[in-house]
Structures are given as structure tokens and as C-alpha cells.
Amino acid sequence: MKVEQISIFLENKSGRLAEVAGVLAKAEINIRALSLADTTDFGILRLIVNDTEKAKQVLKDNGFTVGKTAVIGVEVADKPGGLAEILNVMKDHNINVEYMYAFVQKSAGNAIIIFRFDELEKAIDVLRKSGIRIMRGEDICAL
Amino acid sequence: MIWNGEFETLPREALEALQLKRLKNLVERVYTAVPYFHKKMDEAGVKPADIKSLADLVKLPFTTKEDLRLNYPFGLFAVPFDTVVRIHASSGTTGKPTVVGYTKNDIESWAELMARTLSAGGAHKGDVVHNAYGYGLFTGGLGAHYGAEKLGAAVIPISGGNSKRQIMIMQDFGSTVLLCTPSYALNLADVMKEMQVDPKTLKLRVGLFGAEPWSENMRQEIEARLNIMAIDIFGLSEVMGPGVASECIEEKHGLHVFEDFFIPEIIDPETGVPVPHGERGELVFTTLTKEAFPVIRYRTKDISRLITEPCSCGRTFYRMQRITGRTDDMLIIRGVNVFPSQIEHVLMSIEGVEPHYQIIVDRQASLDVMEVQVEVSESIFSDEIKVLEKLGKKIEREIKDLLGVSCKVKLVEPKTIQRSEGKAKRVIDNRKL
Numbered sequence: 115m116k117v118e119q120i121s122i123f124l125e126n127k128s129g130r131l132a133e134v135a136g137v138l139a140k141a142e143i144n145i146r147a148l149s150l151a152d153t154t155d156f157g158i159l160r161l162i163v164n165d166t167e168k169a170k171q172v173l174k175d176n177g178f179t180v181g182k183t184a185v186i187g188v189e190v191a192d193k194p195g196g197l198a199e200i201l202n203v204m205k206d207h208n209i210n211v212e213y214m215y216a217f218v219q220k221s222a223g224n225a226i227i228i229f230r231f232d233e234l235e236k237a238i239d240v241l242r243k244s245g246i247r248i249m250r251g252e253d254i255c256a257l
Numbered sequence: 258m259i260w261n262g263e264f265e266t267l268p269r270e271a272l273e274a275l276q277l278k279r280l281k282n283l284v285e286r287v288y289t290a291v292p293y294f295h296k297k298m299d300e301a302g303v304k305p306a307d308i309k310s311l312a313d314l315v316k317l318p319f320t321t322k323e324d325l326r327l328n329y330p331f332g333l334f335a336v337p338f339d340t341v342v343r344i345h346a347s348s349g350t351t352g353k354p355t356v357v358g359y360t361k362n363d364i365e366s367w368a369e370l371m372a373r374t375l376s377a378g379g380a381h382k383g384d385v386v387h388n389a390y391g392y393g394l395f396t397g398g399l400g401a402h403y404g405a406e407k408l409g410a411a412v413i414p415i416s417g418g419n420s421k422r423q424i425m426i427m428q429d430f431g432s433t434v435l436l437c438t439p440s441y442a443l444n445l446a447d448v449m450k451e452m453q454v455d456p457k458t459l460k461l462r463v464g465l466f467g468a469e470p471w472s473e474n475m476r477q478e479i480e481a482r483l484n485i486m487a488i489d490i491f492g493l494s495e496v497m498g499p500g501v502a503s504e505c506i507e508e509k510h511g512l513h514v515f516e517d518f519f520i521p522e523i524i525d526p527e528t529g530v531p532v533p534h535g536e537r538g539e540l541v542f543t544t545l546t547k548e549a550f551p552v553i554r555y556r557t558k559d560i561s562r563l564i565t566e567p568c569s570c571g572r573t574f575y576r577m578q579r580i581t582g583r584t585d586d587m588l589i590i591r592g593v594n595v596f597p598s599q600i601e602h603v604l605m606s607i608e609g610v611e612p613h614y615q616i617i618v619d620r621q622a623s624l625d626v627m628e629v630q631v632e633v634s635e636s637i638f639s640d641e642i643k644v645l646e647k648l649g650k651k652i653e654r655e656i657k658d659l660l661g662v663s664c665k666v667k668l669v670e671p672k673t674i675q676r677s678e679g680k681a682k683r684v685i686d687n688r689k690l
Contacts, residue, residue, distance in 0.1 A: 125668075125669055156633075179634060179638045183640045
């Protein structure tokens with residue numbers, strides 16, 4: 115039910131993002147989805163990749179601080195109202211979205227939204243009961 | 258002006274006789290009243306009776322900041338606690354401060370010393386003393402305050418901060434004597450410029466500056482920008498507070514150590530052996546009269562040298578050259594002593610592991626600014642921005658709580674802090690003093 119996301123601490127210095135991409139490229143790791151959050155001094159790069167463990171290892175070997183977090187991937191129809199529906203369910207159950215990012219699937223015409231909730235297990239339960247499709251981690255990584 | 262003509266101009270022989278009498282009394286008192294010193298003296302194989310001349314001072318063991326730490330908070334007090342009337346504290350090397358105490362007589366001596374200091378700097382009865390040293394646990398504010406009152410001046414206990422208000426009060430109250438750190442004096446000059454206040458329109462005549470190292474260049478800058486005479490004063494809470502030594506306005510060359518209260522020594526910091534007069538080394542003080550918190554051969558870790566030539570002002574006291582450095586890594590930020598180990602202590606308590614950090618000190622608009630760069634290890638990293646931002650704020654708050662100085666915390670990537678021979682360089686001081 116959960117997807118493993120890796121996050122990387124980056125200082126706001128030119129070239130740091132390129133270095134992460136370079137390290138992953140060299141290890142032949144494919145990025146499935148990403149988001150970058152930034153502040154004045156630093157940023158956090160969040161990635162979903164096809165091989166989480168390997169990605170984490172090579173980044174650590176290259177001196178990056180890397181974290182691993184469980185997030186949820188939800189498939190939404192790529193049409194108006196798709197996101198609103200999910201967020202309303204969460205609101206009704208007092209579940210907070212810490213952050214989220216979305217990408218559109220090439221073939222199926224669906225959007226996939228990655229959510230980081232404050233209460234992960236409760237969120238899974240609520241989504242299920244509401245009939246919203248949660249993607250399997252391996253499916254997202256294998257996209 | 259010499260405040261105390263009798264003692265400040267004592268012929269050297271008479272002064273040394275007085276020092277010896279007081280030293281014998283001190284050693285006797287401390288040996289009897291402070292078990293820790295008793296033990297230390299026994300271990301060094303020296304008894305009070307062994308002190309027969311001033312030259313015997315070297316037989317006594319040193320006192321260090323570590324000794325003070327081990328006896329936190331009151332272990333080295335030499336009087337019954339109910340005779341202590343004041344407690345001050347300064348930075349310790351870890352989470353705990355260094356604590357000092359004063360009896361009524363100590364407070365009286367301290368006022369005498371600060372009255373002498375102010376007088377040596379040209380202040381007198383009738384002056385309006387603008388005391389911008391911090392009031393509180395720091396000895397600067399209250400120490401200077403009592404001296405100025407004893408002098409007969411009108412004291413404005415304004416303490417530090419809020420520069421615009423300080424300048425308004427200087428204008429309205431007609432402050433004539435300024436007491437603060439030298440960097441704060443320059444900050445006041447900046448703010449005056451901003452407020453379009455011409456220092457020439459103020460009644461300020463002289464400033465006595467201390468609590469942090471400064472240079473001849475800074476003196477010239479302060480004198481020119483504030484249109485005053487700038488005097489260097491010296492003190493440290495472990496020995497008394499401000500009032501240990503002061504320049505005279507006649508020479509402004511070296512600070513007269515008030516030798517009827519303190520014996521200064523200069524030692525080789527490596528061997529602990531006193532160096533010949535005039536040579537540079539670590540400054541060591543013995544307090545001759547203090548009752549509540551006497552120290553014997555306290556190692557200041559400040560680097561100076563003694564000037565023994567007579568001074569044109571008439572004082573017979575030796576002069577110490579302005580402090581030119583430290584034997585340890587202590588920093589003085591806006592007049593507050595900061596040890597990198599204190600910051601390490603804060604980070605350790607938050608991270609739970611040995612932190613990698615660096616302290617970068619700069620001077621912006623005449624004020625010291627401190628940035629603490631902390632490498633983000635896996636143990637403190639989070640995928641959420643707010644968690645990291647909170648962490649940064651928490652470190653800032655805890656450093657401020659412990660040190661009393663604010664800093665900016667910058668989170669940096671691992672291995673970005675230079676490591677030389679496996680040991681990180683903890684401090685980068687970009688201030689050009």
C-alpha cells in the first residue's frame with residue numbers, strides 16, 4: 115500500500131541538484147517522480163525511484179544525507195475534480211497533507227498523486243473505505 | 258585623576274610588603290576554609306607557612322576554569338554562605354556557568370576598584386555616567402554601577418541594547434561618560450549617523466571600554482567617530498569583574514593592574530613557568546583581598562605582557578599590555594564569552610550524537626554576528642521542511658538561552674565543514690579587530 119520515497123538534503127548551492135541526478139544516472143536508477151521543496155538556505159529533494167535501496171546507498175556513498183519515508187500513491191482520473199474528491203475525504207477525517215506532488219501516467223490517462231500524510235495508517239484506511247484506489251508501491255516504482 | 262592617592266602611588270617596596278602580608282593572609286584563609294584548595298596545596302606539598310616572600314607565590318598550584326567547573330556552583334566559596342551578598346556568573350565551558358560570589362566587603366572593594374578605574378579614565382564627581390554594560394549575571398553592569406556611584410557620578414543604568422533610545426537619553430540627560438563594549442560604541446556611532454545626530458552636539462567626553470578584545474585602530478575609530486577619548490579597561494568575573502586593570506588617560510599605554518588587590522603574573526602557557534618581566538605569555542591573577550571567592554594563581558588564558566617601567570601618571574602599579582589573544586578557543590561575542598564547547602553541548606543534547614558544526618563570526622555594522630553551521634546528519638534529517646526549520650530555530654533558541662547571545666543557525670550538507678587532519682576547524686573569525 116505504501117510507496118517508499120527517498121529524500122535528500124540539499125544546500126542552496128548551484129550544481130547540487132545536477133550532482134544528485136548525475137549520481138543516480140551513473141547507478142542507472144530511474145526517477146519516477148520528484149518534488150523539490152525549498153527555503154532560503156536549503157532544499158529537500160524527494161524522489162520515487164525504481165530501486166530505492168540502491169539509490170539510497172549510492173547517494174549516501176556520495177556524501178548526501180538521505181532519508182526514507184513511507185508515502186501513499188493514489189490514482190486519480192485525469193479530469194476536473196479528481197484531486198478535490200480525495201482532499202475532501204481527508205478533510206472530513208481530519209487528516210493533514212504534509213505535502214504532495216503529482217505526475218501524469220503516460221499510457222493510462224490517469225494522474226498519480228503522491229501524498230505525505232500526518233497519519234499514514236488512518237489515511238490508508240479512510241481512502242480504502244472511500245473507494246479511492248491506492249497504488250501498490252511496486253507498481254509505482256515499476257512504471 | 259588618581260582616586261586613591263595613598264595606595265595607587267605606594268612606593269614599590271611598600272606595595273610589595275602589603276602584597277606579601279595580604280598573600281599570607283589569603284593562603285591561610287583559603288587553606289582553612291576551602292577543602293578543595295587545601296587538598297590541592299597538600300598535593301603540591303605546600304603549606305601556608307611556606308609563603309615567606311612574594312617569590313614563594315610560584316609554589317602555589319594554579320587555579321583553572323576546570324577547578325571552577327568541578328566545584329560548581331559554590332564549592333570554592335571561602336566564607337559561610339550567609340555572608341555572601343551577591344552572586345554573579347559568566348560562561349562556563351559546557352552547559353553550566355562559572356559562579357562567583359561577593360561579601361559586603363568584596364562589593365565595597367569592587368566599588369573602590371571601579372571608582373579608581375573611572376577616575377583613571379578622567380571621570381569625576383558630577384559626571385553623568387551612561388552605563389551600557391549589561392546588568393544581570395554579567396559583572397559588567399553592576400560592577401561599573403557601584404564604582405560610578407562611589408565616584409559620586411550620576412549613573413544612568415541603561416544596560417545594553419535599544420541603541421536609538423540610548424542616543425536619545427544621551428542627548429536629553431547629557432551623558433558625559435560612556436561605558437560599554439568597544440564594538441557597541443561603534444554600533445552607537447553607526448546609529449547616531451543613521452539618526453543624523455552629530456556626536457559633537459553631545460556632552461560625551463570619555464568612554465571606558467572593555468569586556469572584549471579591541472585594537473589601537475578601533476580606538477582611533479571610536480575616538481574620531483564619537484568625538485571622545487577612549488580608554489581600555491580590563492576585568493574578568495573569576496577575579497572580580499571590571500576593575501582589575503585600567504589605562505590612565507595620561508598615557509593610554511598599558512593597563513595599570515590594581516596591585517594592592519591583585520598580583521598579576523605572566524607565565525609560559527606550556528610549562529607554567531613565569532616568564533621574565535616584559536615577555537609575552539598567559540596572564541595569571543591572585544586575588545589578595547577577596548573574601549567570598551578568592552582565587553590563587555587563576556589562569557585567565559589571556560595573552561599579555563607586563564610593563565614595569567614607571568608611568569607618567571604617578572601610579573606605581575605595573576601595567577599589562579592590552580590583551581592580544583587567547584591560549585584557548587574562547588570567543589568574545591558582543592562582550593559575552595563563548596566557548597565552542599558550549600555550542601557543542603547544545604547540539605549534542607539535541608542530536609544525541611557528536612555534531613559536526615562550525616562557528617562563523619563576523620562584524621556587520623559594528624556588531625558581532627555569529628552563525629552556527631550544522632551539518633545535517635541522518636539522525637536529524639527529515640523529509641519535511643517544517644521539521645528542519647523548527648530544528649534550526651530550536652538550536653538558535655537553546656544557544657541563546659545558554660549563552661545569552663543570539664546566533665543564526667544554518668543547516669548545511671554533510672562534509673561541507675572543513676576538516677583538517679581529521680579534526681574540524683570549529684571557529685572562523687572574520688572580524689578584523
